[in-house]
Amino acid sequence: MSRWTIAAVAISYLCVLFAVARWGDRRADAGRSVIANPTIYALSMAVYCTAWTFYGSVGRATANGIDFVAIYLGPTLAGVLWWHVTRKMLRISKANRITSIADFVAARYGKSPLLGGLVAVVALIVITPYIALQLKAVSASVDVLAHAGSDRGGGILGDTAFYVAALMAAFAILYGTRHIDATERHEGMVAAIAFESIVKLAAFLAVGLFVAFVMFDGPAEIFARAAADPAIAPLLGSAGASGPAGWVTLTLLSMAAILFLPRQFQVAIVENVDERHLAKASWLFPLYLLLINLFVFPIALAGLLAFPGGGVDGDLFVLALPLAAGATHVALIAFVGGLSAATSMVIVETIALATMLCNDLAMPILLRIRRLDLAGRADLTGLLAAIRRGSIVIVLSLGYLYFDLIGGSYALVSIGLLSFAAVAQLAPTILGGMYWRGATRIGALGGLAGGFAVWAYTLLVPAIARSGWIDAAFLAEGPFGVAALRPYALFGAPLGDPLTHALVWSMVANLGLFVGLSLATRPSATERIQATRFVEAFSHAEGERAHVWGGQARVTELIDLVGRFVGQERARQAFAAHARARGLNPERLERADAGVVRFAERLLAGAIGAASARVVMATAVKGGDVGLDEVMAILDEATAVIEYSRQLEQKSAALEAASAELRAANLRLRELDRLKDEFLTTVTHELRTPLTSIRSFSEILHDNADLSAGDRRAFLGIVIAESERLTRLINQVLDLAKIEAGRFDWQIAPTDLREVVTGAIAATSGIFAERRVVLDAMLDERVPPVPADRDQLMQVAINLLSNAVKFSPPEGGRVQVALRGEGAGIRLTVQDNGPGIAAEHLPLLFEKFRQFADPRSGKPQGTGLGLAICRRIVAHLGGSIVAASPPGEGARFEVFLPYARGGDLTRTPR
Amino acid sequence: MAASVLVVDDEPNIVLSLEFLMRQAGHEVRVARDGDAALSAIAAQVPDLVLLDVMMPGRDGYEVCQAIRANPACARTRIVMLTARSRDVEREKGLALGADDYVTKPFSTRALVERVRALLAADRG
Amino acid sequence: MRRGERLVGLLLLATFLFSPVAIGFFQQPALVGGVPALLLYVFAAWALIVVLLALVARGGPDGEDPP
Incomplete structure (x- = not known):
């Protein structure tokens, strides 16, 4: 087949994709959302099935029998957990306007920019090979198709992966950065992803049916012939070469992946429209996984039967089988299915990573550079969009570079599992953070750093070594010949396959440091507040607690501040809606109370992430009598007090430490009280002074009937003058009080x-x-x-x-x-x-x-x-x-x- | 023998009324409009009793009270503090600094005269 | 409340069905009705879990927040 034909098909397909996204966005703008639908939601989750699923599962089945299924049983098990875990993540993310998995971690641990940055960087390192894998799959599939035809030339299209990457960048920029508020849904993108899910399922089923019923006489014939072939027969009863441990490892890794992969977080949490969609998706998505895997094993066996001797790579059976049967149109369908699997993953992953890089890496750093005075700038929406778009280009460029440099040396599934094992390192931090109030920032940092370090040593470094970039002797003999440090057998532990070995050791390091350091350190006030909001996401109805607090921040200033990041008009509307929702008249809302301040921070978090929002709120408004720093400090302390009283009821163990901070918070409250008291005392004093003269002279006049007429007149004069003074004073105090309370009747x-x-x-x-x-x-x-x-x-x-x-x-x-x-x-x-x-x-x-x-x-x-x-x-x-x-x-x-x-x-x- | 009373207050009309009441009760009355004036009046002649306002510009009543108590020549001088502030802490502070009595403004003239009389009588008896 | 408990039960069942212990029984190259026993078992168990999940998810309005 000519490369030109393949290119035409690929480009036509991508055009359809652009059209679907455009349609989705149009519908959303018109208020008739296509994605507000549980089926679309479940289909968008099928972004889990990448080119790895489409091509790699078959490849893995040819070597390991049925153990590829474990990669999909994990998500099915997770589907059972969704109602408990994912629903809680959804609640938390909506309440805190979480924009990415890095943001989620940062927000939980005291809005820590360091943690957010760490997760973002690691995600970039881990996901880049995964994106490279998709490009590799597309490139390899084009090669297979083109080699089958007569035309072997095609210098222009020689580097298919490059063009695919460029088109994906264009798509991600067009449909992934339309809104700056990342909690704003990318409706067009989700619609396109759901569409791609249908395409890849249909394509795979088509290929499966073709192989099973056209090339063979039904699956039964494939199985019968496989059973008869002594080279293939053992595969029929094989659940993987790595035994029970390997099976469990795969299941656990894929469970973690479905929960914590950036792209899964993006579609399942960030793009979620309605929590109730989760119920239907929790079975529809596993059903999708089941269907797309139905023909994997038959195709694998058919490939082994059709190409004896291993002349064709198992990863490419999906294409090679129809081609071998002369059915180029079926091969083209398979190619489009693979392309859709690859592009959907690349698009969502790139957008998720770009959001992370922007909100959790670039913004916190830029905001901290005082010279830029970013928070003081008038309009940042353009800058934010530019950073996101730049990040998209960077992510895809890195993916392409990785593919170009070392992508050729590794099978598809291996790269995917490498990423899964890294993503699993997030599990203790995130699940611990959601269910264990005692988890601290230091614990999370230690756990993540330790887990990632062991992961890198036991999986990443060996992978690089196998690509020939490091001396392979390092693998067999350990660094400098120290056998105890061999990356595949740390301390000589007999832990089976490299993946299980890596998972066990990285989790030992991760969990040990996470739990140990959490127990050894004390969380800050912000951490405690966030811990409560996360752990008690179900019992906390956000915003219901009435905060009565006479703040100093003006609502107009907050609107202005938020407006710089999300646009002034949107900020005004959001605040007005917030005020109305709380039954307040937006026109009359002048001083921001705690609820409004928190709302402002959440709005900001939606645009630039929780950690950055915290920095902006703390640094942007300074000078004048506003004191947003103080606002936040008092807020935190007030919430800390609430949090404490709750803890005190529950356990008296932490009593000692808690009461010390409680005293400090109390002291502040009393100081506020004292200032109010001061005014009252002064007014009282000013009122009593004329009253004293009036009473004294009245009594003197009353008790002394024999006063001279002159004295009497003088004393009465004093009484009258002091009465006038009293009247004036009362009037002025009332006027002042009315003016200050905004109740003065101005004419x-x-x-x-x-x-x-x-x-x-x-x-x-x-x-x-x-x-x-x-x-x-x-x-x-x-x-x-x-x-x-x-x-x-x-x-x-x-x-x-x-x-x-x-x-x-x-x-x-x-x-x-x-x-x-x-x-x-x-x-x-x-x-x-x-x-x-x-x-x-x-x-x-x-x-x-x-x-x-x-x-x-x-x-x-x-x-x-x-x-x-x-x-x-x-x-x-x-x-x-x-x-x-x-x-x-x-x-x-x-x-x-x-x-x-x-x-x-x-x-x-x- | 007539007792000498020093009236210290910054409100002219209140001074006027106190002066009238004390004279009517048969005491010798001198007047000071602020803390410094009060201390120089005391240096010139030690009074038997001081009616002392708390809130005054410059040296306030508490300081004057302390200064009187620090002066050995004034060992027998009685101090009645007058204040428009009525909080218990302030009353305690006044008494702790050595005041003999503490009267809140606005006061009953008869009660004030009676308290002054009682303090001076106890002194003689 | 009921839904949360049912899902916990379902989780236990799925964990057992998908565990190497259960899988181990079928790790032999025998064909049952023309289909490898292992493949048949895995997909049947999988389908069962999906069906049960669907039943629990549609289990009516008694699904409320966990305590």
Whole structure:
């Protein structure tokens, strides 16, 4: 067959694939999701069946009999476990917006970037050969087809694997990076994968039926002839050369693979639409596995019968048998099936790896480079997409390079099992993390590092050695001739085949370090919180706990922060939906409570992974009075307290350690309490002072009927003045409380400032006259109206004027009032010629209850609330108020009010 | 013989009322508007009793109380602290620093006069 | 609750059926009805587990969160 024909078929098939993905995305955009369906979900899980299944199973069966089945019995067993394990992983991942398996590990162990990075790097190392394997399979299948034909040329298409890799990169970039929020589903991709699953099953069944019923007279004939052939007959009763241990190893490895392979995590967890789909998939997927394996053994036997003497590689029987029978169209069908198996794996695996590399490797590093100030940038969506796309190209390039350099030296199944054994190293960390609260970050790091190290030494290094890159004597005699360190027989242990040997030793190291270090170390507060959220995923209804906490972070700031990563519009919508879901009015949500902060972090986690989200939340918003660091710290501590009280109920063993940290958390809470108390005490003191005078003089007047008329009059005057002071104070405290709580009834209307200032001058003319202070008014004839509350503005003006009078010198006091339009607003200036304000007092001037002594009486005047209220009124109107006091010039207060205010303030909030 | 009373408070109207009450009760009254003024008044002539406000600008009532107790010449001087803060801790702090009595604002004038009288009488008896 | 327990039972059954112990009984090159005994056993056991899984999964609404 001509390579051109093969290329045309392959390209046509891939075009169909692109079309399916495009259709899936279109449907998703239109709101009619194709993948919200348990059957599609089960089919997408069949991405488990790669070219390894399609070609390699037959190859393995020719050598080991029926033991290839163990690789599919593991997932079937896992299907039984799904309801317990996978469902819990789903719950956890949805609640924490997990984006990849590395993210899952990082999130569990205190959002540790180190752990996430480790898993991502190892996944890259482990999966690269696996991707190479797919490219190798496609390339080999093209060779087989092409050699069968007359045309042996084809320089342009000589490197099929390269073109396949390039097309896969294009597909992954097009359909794998459409959304930055990785928890957003790749509907098109999933649809395409499900489609590929149908194609490869149909193709394999077609080949199987052709071989069994067209080439032979039914399977019975194949079996009968095999039984009669003494070279083949032993295979019929063989369950693998490596015995029971090898069988168990294969089963366990494949169980781990179906749960923890990055691509399986991607389709089963990240792309999951509805938890309930799991129930149907838990039997539909094993059924799929059963069907695709039905003809493996017959084809293997048929191949052995048809090509006696081992002239044809068992891995390629699927193609070679139809070709030998002259049925090129069946061979082409087989080729398309193999191609679909290879491409589906490459696509999903690449996307999963790219997400991991971006979120768990690139982002944490970039975010930590302060010079880049990444978190401060306005829009990061483009950068994120670029990193993901770059990662896709890198992953596929590495896969291609591996294939090109050492891929030729190893059978298909061996490379696959190498990856499986590495993925199994994740099992203790992940399962331990899901069911054992005591697992710590150090334990996980130790377990993973130890497990991977032993895996690399007992499987990876030998594989490289067998490829001829290292002296093979190393395998037989151990490094430097030390027999105890032979990679296939560590310490001389008689552990059977290399795979079982590697699994046993790596698990000994992995579990030992994981459990030992976890028991020896204490988890941090974040780790404990995450541990609880993971272990108790079923009993924790997320967000139901009411967090009453007066946070300092503003919701608008959080929206802005999240928006930089996921786009502003999406961030706004998500927050609004969140507020509505909690029964809050999004318009009125100003301060972020614990729930909102956690929601923001989860949204970020969906885009850049849990560990990176943590870093962003901690570093991005700093300065000002926001203190997101503090927000997080308090949040953590509060949750830690909750977590502790639960633990205390359960066990008293950890009492000693727990109570120490509990005390620390308590101390903080008490400090917050104290600040609130301080205000109350001050208000009480301010109220009691005038009350004391009133009561004293009332009693004096009551008890002393014989007072002189002059005294009586003076005392009554004091009672009246102090009553007025009390009234003023109460009004101001109430105003302040209302303004601060956002419940003040603002009457916003276009206001003529000149009229307001003139009114204030009239109102204060009495005290000006009394103190003999001269008032210079320089008011612009006409100023444009500003949107403001007239009465409140009047209060500001009166307050500033009476302050100025109070601080004017007893002789020659002079106050200047100026009002003029200036750029975008109007400026009101009040200047006195008094002693001025000490520089150290200026910053505190507008604080509550900051009183500064009247230079004459030495006694503070007023309530100490006037300027605090002024500042809040002006701030609400979108303006600013500042005080200045150059030495020797008295004090100057400037109020600036803009003509136009922020959009949301034009309405009068009720 | 008339007892000498020093009234220390920064609120002019409260000083005025205390001055009136003490005079009416037959005591000699001097007035100080802050802590420093109070200490110099005491240095000039040791009073029998000090009515001492706690919250004052500059040197507060607690400091003045401590200074009086540190002065051996004032061994017989009675101290009544006045405060608009009513928490128990503050009361205990005042008493611990050597105050003889502690009155919360706003106070009953009759009770205050009676307490001052009782303190001074106990002293003589 | 019931579903979780049934699945545990099913897991035990599957573990036994797929174990080298059970497989070991059939490791002989005999043909049963024209099909190798081992192959027949493995696929039959496999099919049984799939059917049971389907029955449990469809077992009605009594599947709730594990305790």
